[in-house]
Amino acid sequence: MTVVRLVVCVAGVYSMFLLWAIAQERLSVPFNSIDGKHADKFKSPIFLGTCQSALSSISALIYLLLRRPKGQTLSELLGLSHALPANGSATNGVSNGDAKHTHSAKTNGHADTSKRFSATSLLLRYLQCSVFITAAAPFGFAALSHISYPAMVLGKSCKLVPVMLMNVLLYRRAFARHKYVVVALVTAGITIFMGFGGEGTKKHAGKGAADQTLRHSFIGIAYLLINLGLDGATNSTQDEVFARFKVSGQQMMFWINLICTLLTSFISILPLPYIPVLHPSAGGQSELKGALDFVRSHPSILKPLAQFAFTGALGQLFIFETLQHFGSLTLVTVTLTRKLFTMLLSVLVYNHKLKPGQWAGAAVVFAGISIEAWVKRRAVHAKRVIQEKEKARIKSL
Numbered sequence: 368m369t370v371v372r373l374v375v376c377v378a379g380v381y382s383m384f385l386l387w388a389i390a391q392e393r394l395s396v397p398f399n400s401i402d403g404k405h406a407d408k409f410k411s412p413i414f415l416g417t418c419q420s421a422l423s424s425i426s427a428l429i430y431l432l433l434r435r436p437k438g439q440t441l442s443e444l445l446g447l448s449h450a451l452p453a454n455g456s457a458t459n460g461v462s463n464g465d466a467k468h469t470h471s472a473k474t475n476g477h478a479d480t481s482k483r484f485s486a487t488s489l490l491l492r493y494l495q496c497s498v499f500i501t502a503a504a505p506f507g508f509a510a511l512s513h514i515s516y517p518a519m520v521l522g523k524s525c526k527l528v529p530v531m532l533m534n535v536l537l538y539r540r541a542f543a544r545h546k547y548v549v550v551a552l553v554t555a556g557i558t559i560f561m562g563f564g565g566e567g568t569k570k571h572a573g574k575g576a577a578d579q580t581l582r583h584s585f586i587g588i589a590y591l592l593i594n595l596g597l598d599g600a601t602n603s604t605q606d607e608v609f610a611r612f613k614v615s616g617q618q619m620m621f622w623i624n625l626i627c628t629l630l631t632s633f634i635s636i637l638p639l640p641y642i643p644v645l646h647p648s649a650g651g652q653s654e655l656k657g658a659l660d661f662v663r664s665h666p667s668i669l670k671p672l673a674q675f676a677f678t679g680a681l682g683q684l685f686i687f688e689t690l691q692h693f694g695s696l697t698l699v700t701v702t703l704t705r706k707l708f709t710m711l712l713s714v715l716v717y718n719h720k721l722k723p724g725q726w727a728g729a730a731v732v733f734a735g736i737s738i739e740a741w742v743k744r745r746a747v748h749a750k751r752v753i754q755e756k757e758k759a760r761i762k763s764l
Contacts, residue, residue, distance in 0.1 A: 513587030563724025
């Protein structure tokens, strides 16, 4: 059953997010106006986040209602009742099969892990995740203005680094040695890819100067690093929620996306001044007004916008199912292999040209991912053998 669940999760993540990636890249390039006289870029990343998070929270709620056991209260359905630690002792358990709490560490600042946690504590964790997600999205969208989509996809493959770093710094977890080898290979591959890529040449060829190209590459990579750091903080906090509270992946998905929708909706109606990355729309008007005006004058954006929100919502169902049952590092491994196909699909659909050195860098990245998958497979096989021997011993008795 575990293998079947993992196969279904992987298939769902792959199919939904390959389509989502195509829509995301399309949203990063100019759209023709309704009169066909000019083309403009969509500059409302928070509006994009609102569309996706709203649809995602609705999808999660529908999923929970369809699978609602008879007699379950609304509070129990949404995971707000019985918010207790998942284990009697967090220091003895393995969190998500990958990271272990060190024996000397306190779990999230509390030595007594048997302490009851209120629904308020759980909601505060969800708020923390939502703030990270809301802040991360504009930086990922802005990076596409300075580096190519394949470069961004490969850069996002470095997510193993911030996930591990944030787990160690925020929640004092330790990892197996091979994971540090994987991180080193992924980082080296990204460095090779960026070194051979000359990112920004194609997007800013009209500006001609080498220093301008270097500047755009630096800005794009800086935005991407901020996005990755916030993603790592999000994933490590989600791991902590699963380790400490009895919640399902879909309950977490519902609350995080609902809070994200409320946050981004509030931000969207504020008449904020121009803020690089976070509010790139014209100063003095709300992002919501700017986004709706753009949709009216550029109706061709509706199809990729709908595809972005719909596939992102369905993909998140599979993401949180994987996160709940297999942990964030397994999830990251699945999404990283998906990114290989995303990069190849982007090359085919949008005719990106990759140099031999870039292919070599991509190969190093996915070699590291292959090591992670191989070690994980060996561990699962060894565990299964032990279980079968234990069953045989019990039967013999």
